[in-house]
Amino acid sequence: MNGLLGSFPNSKRAIELELMRIITQNSRLNCLISAQSDNQKLMEALSLVQNRLTTGSLAAYDGFDFAELYRFMRTFHQNIDVTITGCEEFPGEMITPKKQVSLPDTIYKLLIKYYNDTYNRDFVSIAEFVSNNLTSSNSENQPIVVSPNVSQFGRIRIATEIFGSALAPRYQRSSYVTSKFIQDDESVDIFLGQVQFYFEHTVPLPTGAKTHRLAFIKWYMWVPREKTRFHCRIDNQDDKSCNIELWKDYFHELSRDCIIPIHNIYSRFLPCKFTIGNRKLITYMAVIPINRQFHL
Numbered sequence: 671m672n673g674l675l676g677s678f679p680n681s682k683r684a685i686e687l688e689l690m691r692i693i694t695q696n697s698r699l700n701c702l703i704s705a706q707s708d709n710q711k712l713m714e715a716l717s718l719v720q721n722r723l724t725t726g727s728l729a730a731y732d733g734f735d736f737a738e739l740y741r742f743m744r745t746f747h748q749n750i751d752v753t754i755t756g757c758e759e760f761p762g763e764m765i766t767p768k769k770q771v772s773l774p775d776t777i778y779k780l781l782i783k784y785y786n787d788t789y790n791r792d793f794v795s796i797a798e799f800v801s802n803n804l805t806s807s808n809s810e811n812q813p814i815v816v817s818p819n820v821s822q823f824g825r826i827r828i829a830t831e832i833f834g835s836a837l838a839p840r841y842q843r844s845s846y847v848t849s850k851f852i853q854d855d856e857s858v859d860i861f862l863g864q865v866q867f868y869f870e871h872t873v874p875l876p877t878g879a880k881t882h883r884l885a886f887i888k889w890y891m892w893v894p895r896e897k898t899r900f901h902c903r904i905d906n907q908d909d910k911s912c913n914i915e916l917w918k919d920y921f922h923e924l925s926r927d928c929i930i931p932i933h934n935i936y937s938r939f940l941p942c943k944f945t946i947g948n949r950k951l952i953t954y955m956a957v958i959p960i961n962r963q964f965h966l
Contacts, residue, residue: 755788756882756931764868764883765825767838773818776924777886782816783926784884785873793873820869826883826932833935835885837867847887848936848959851927862917862939862957863889868932883932891918893954916944916954 703712773781778795785793792813794802799815824838834841845865850858865887872881893899899916919941937960944956 753788754931754933755880756884756933757880758931758933760828760883760933762826762828764821764823764870765827765832767824769822771820771822773820777929778816778818780924780926780929781818781871781884784929785814785816787926789875814874816873817871820871823868823870826868826885828932828935831938833865833868833938835865835867843940844938846939846941847885848939849887849930849934850936860936861889861892863887863921884929885932885935887928887930888921888924889927890955891920891922893917913959915957916946917957919943919953919955 782793782795785791793816794813796815796817799813822837824835825841825844826833832841832844833847834844836842836845838845846862847865848860848862850860852858865885868883868885870881870883872879893916939960940958941955942958943953945951945953
């Protein structure tokens with residue numbers, strides 16, 4: 671629908687009324703054309719009329735049909751019951767700087783844990799496979815060996831939004847992202863972090879080799895005291911009166927959650943230092959959200 675509405679010419683002012691008028695006119699034209707569907711000359715002439723190209727940010731979705739965009743939107747908002755693995759299609763691309771690297775042991779182990787949790791199968795490192803002689807005559811019980819070699823990227827594009835990383839200092843300003851996590855009680859919380867890098871990794875699955883597009887993110891620690899976290903709110907009981915929150919300016923320890931599919935990146939934010947207190951000054955990180963999110 672966005673691609674269709676974006677193709678209509680309009681004055682960019684009273685766009686709602688203009689779009690209603692255009693849709694009404696098009697509906698009338700469709701009725702007239704249907705009445706003349708047996709007119710061969712009219713049909714040949716109409717085939718020469720080209721649709722107007724989509725302009726602006728909506729053009730980023732032209733390469734995807736409705737089903738693909740709808741599936742990505744549900745993934746983005748976590749409105750689905752299936753596990754997102756990272757090998758699904760998305761409206762964007764991985765962007766340079768790019769290089770082939772071997773993951774450090776710490777991140778390599780986290781990647782193996784990621785695959786174990788995602789697929790509920792037995793994934794092992796090369797060293798573990800060789801040292802423990804894990805070969806099995808039964809192919810179904812054969813552990814899957816994970817290679818440490820990945821294609822590392824400094825940026826990605828999702829629709830029209832560019833996300834950077836710490837790997838590319840020039841684009842570090844756009845490396846601060848938010849992501850949704852489902853908690854043990856089925857509630858959904860948003861966490862903040864800085865992308866260290868993006869990467870593509872291929873793993874051999876029983877159904878064939880699959881390439882996953884993942885992000886390695888360091889997550890910031892949140893402030894446990896609610897009054898401090900929502901220091902900028904106007905009403906003491908209204909958390910929505912201000913969307914700026916205070917977080918601690920240092921990271922959690924590395925864990926399996928540091929690796930996520932790029933599909934689970936929710937939006938960007940801008941960090942800045944914020945000092946509060948009268949006698950004892952404490953500096954936090956003020957989080958200013960950028961409310962440009964994938965929409966359909």
